Amino acid sequence: MAQPYFEGLSQIIDELGPPPTKAVTIEIKHFFSGAALYANGKICATLSPAGFAIKLPPGRRLSLIDERQGEQFRFFAKGPIKREYVALSDSIIRDRETLRGLIGESIHFASGTVINSQA
DSSP states (O other): OOHHHHHHHHHHHHHHOSOSOTTOOEEEEEETTEEEEEETTEEEEEEETTEEEEEOOHHHHHHHHHTTSEEEOOSSTTSOOOTTEEEEOHHHHHOHHHHHHHHHHHHHHHHTOOOOTTO
């Protein structure tokens, strides 16, 4: 059941290109009934029946929710809200340039690496 999500997340990450910094190792693993993207061993994104969600700092999550480009995320319908994650809207997922930037932010946030705008 999780294989389509694993393949879907793998395809998205392949299309977006390499991680934003060489200091980060990324990998995709099966996670519950979906798949998760790990940056230096820490989860930064998931694709599952619950949607495509990424881990972001509070201000960035809130701005996406306020702009209706995302919503609060739950892994399971009646589960707790995963406060560090935002479920992305379909329009954001289809906009590969915006998605690339958001995943880059998520990788940096989850892995604790510093964004270098000169890279």
